[in-house]
Amino acid sequence: MIDSSLKNKIEFILVEPSHPGNIGASARAIKNMGFKNLSLVQPKDFPNDDAYYRAKGAKDILDDAKIYGELSNALEDSTLIFGTSARARTIPWPTKNSSELTSVLKSGLQSNNAKISFVFGREISGLSNEELQMCDYHIKIPTDEEFSSINLSHAVQIISYVIKMELQNKEYVSEFKSESTTFQDNEYLIDHFDKVMKTIDFYDQENPKQVKTRIRRLVKRLQPDKLETGILRGFLAKIEQVLNKKN
């Protein structure tokens, strides 16, 4: 048996799903594995009869689904974010095979306020680069190299199956000990870096976005806790304060 308090810390986010049937089938898929949290970012057509028809006994999941206008809003309180993809990406980002999740998931679940988000992209085009960069990890669903185009709800089914197996096979602790930073905390930290770097003209004029992306990647990999984030932001604020006095 899996501690349901652990399962409730997991959520599934579908970004701009265009077929309502896929939303319903995804709701059924996650409920089949004992999960309940579903969020939708700009669904093309929802609520919709076909979604409810395909959900079968998982209509409650659809009733409780949260709807957002932007992925960044859906992620605000997330403490750990996985972007899913059936394709290998060229971006050098930490990538997890779905069977190698254990250590990351285990430490991610230890915090009091853990909210672990699995993000699924559009049926045709997947997640944008910007959306992928909001994620702490990317998971490649191990489809056949010659036919990787997997149905959205089937991708949700595999990932939710793998997480269920993860949670029930390993010893996941349910005494939470720390406070994790949220997506929003990290965004504030990245923006703060960005602001200070602009102030001190640190950026390469020809390619300013490149540096911000590197900072973002660094913060995502670091996964700072609340205390560390406080120190870093204090440091940045102090730099700003000193610069202000100088001007």
Added chain:
Amino acid sequence: MIDSSLKNKIEFILVEPSHPGNIGASARAIKNMGFKNLSLVQPKDFPNDDAYYRAKGAKDILDDAKIYGELSNALEDSTLIFGTSARARTIPWPTKNSSELTSVLKSGLQSNNAKISFVFGREISGLSNEELQMCDYHIKIPTDEEFSSINLSHAVQIISYVIKMELQNKEYVSEFKSESTTFQDNEYLIDHFDKVMKTIDFYDQENPKQVKTRIRRLVKRLQPDKLETGILRGFLAKIEQVLNKKN
């Protein structure tokens, strides 16, 4: 990379699927995992546009799908048969969790003529008891106890994902060394036992089916090889011969 000769020894059988969309989605699901063999037993409506629409890039799997009137015909050359179910059954039959397949699959794949069948039941009612008794093993898809009603193509997706992971994570040998008995060989053996037992009035008059079921279960668990089957059938034939002479 998985040896494709191993993957080609795996087939997926859908018994009386009523929604053509599920057939198409199942074809896509198995191709996503690099498999290609799909068989259909009395599909309610096939070929069908919705099946082809849902198959997307897996239309070749549908074109090549084999269609049968009875499960026993589809299984004739099968050397190892798994029945899948989301429900726990009351029949005491060897049951495998989908994560415990390794040893059975490994030895099953070692024979020259290996043909390993995964059988999926009807959307509403699953497999009948008779069909389940044709299987060597039952696999329970580990759905949540409170909501086990999983979509057919999603069940196919999970099982095909698990087999793909199995085949690529373990050292599966591809030098085949023995000849496995087929489903049909075993049926002949069971029928032969049945015939002789009837001849010698072995059967409990009140419950004759019970004994045949026990023999069936015994043969399924034994998984005799060709030589052993030959010995057993020779023994049974000898009994018949001796009895005939007596009369």
